[in-house]
Amino acid sequence: xxxxAEEFERSGGKLAVVGNGWPAAAKSWAEHVGFPxxxxxxxxxxxxxxxxxxxxxxxxxxxxxxxxLARFVRANLHGFRQGRVAGDPWQQGGALVVAPSGKVxxxxxxxxxxxxxxxxxxxxxxxxxxAVGSAG
Amino acid sequence: xxxxDAVVKDTEGRDLRLGDVWRDKxxxxxxxxxxx
Numbered sequence: 001x002x003x004x005a006e007e008f009e010r011s012g013g014k015l016a017v018v019g020n021g022w023p024a025a026a027k028s029w030a031e032h033v034g035f036p037x038x039x040x041x042x043x044x045x046x047x048x049x050x051x052x053x054x055x056x057x058x059x060x061x062x063x064x065x066x067x068x069l070a071r072f073v074r075a076n077l078h079g080f081r082q083g084r085v086a087g088d089p090w091q092q093g094g095a096l097v098v099a100p101s102g103k104v105x106x107x108x109x110x111x112x113x114x115x116x117x118x119x120x121x122x123x124x125x126x127x128x129x130x131a132v133g134s135a136g
Numbered sequence: 137x138x139x140x141d142a143v144v145k146d147t148e149g150r151d152l153r154l155g156d157v158w159r160d161k162x163x164x165x166x167x168x169x170x171x172x
Binding site: 008012014015016017018019020021023024025026027028029030040041042043044045048049050052053055087088089090091092093094095097098099100102104105112113116122125126129130132135 | 137139140141142143144145146147148149152154155157158159160161162163164165166167168169170171
């Protein structure tokens with residue numbers, strides 16, 4: 001996501017990355033990744049926002065998931081290595097695109113490690129959210 | 137409770153109402169599994 005971070009702002013929107021560890025872990029991770037200033041890095045230690053967004057928490061999806069294993073192997077082949085886990089290891093991720101009206105115009109529920117929509121998909125969803133905003 | 141009313145924290149530990157993220161312009165929120 002980091003290589004595409006500026007594109008969200010150039011497209012008239014913003015990018016926020018939400019994790020679930022403690023703020024110090026979020027800060028350390030954000031500095032390590034090197035997000036540009038426009039990106040908000042947030043954390044939800046209670047995981048309340050994850051629950052309200054409908055994202056899953058599952059040991060099975062984390063450990064016994066063939067699709068995730070394939071993504072793990074592919075990521076390693078491309079040189080990406082997972083560091084020490086900070087946060088709930090069983091929490092799954094996801095993505096939302098939300099218009100200023102509060103309408104959720106896009107929702108992606110992750111079903112295991114590495115299961116996230118592509119930056120291109122998110123940019124497309126962002127453009128649609130802008131259309132919703134200008135129509136309202 | 138609505139998603140917009142969920143309270144998260146920034147990297148300095150300050151509380152932030154999630155709805156403030158998309159108040160001014162559309163926002164993409166990527167929820168990661170964990171840091172690392």
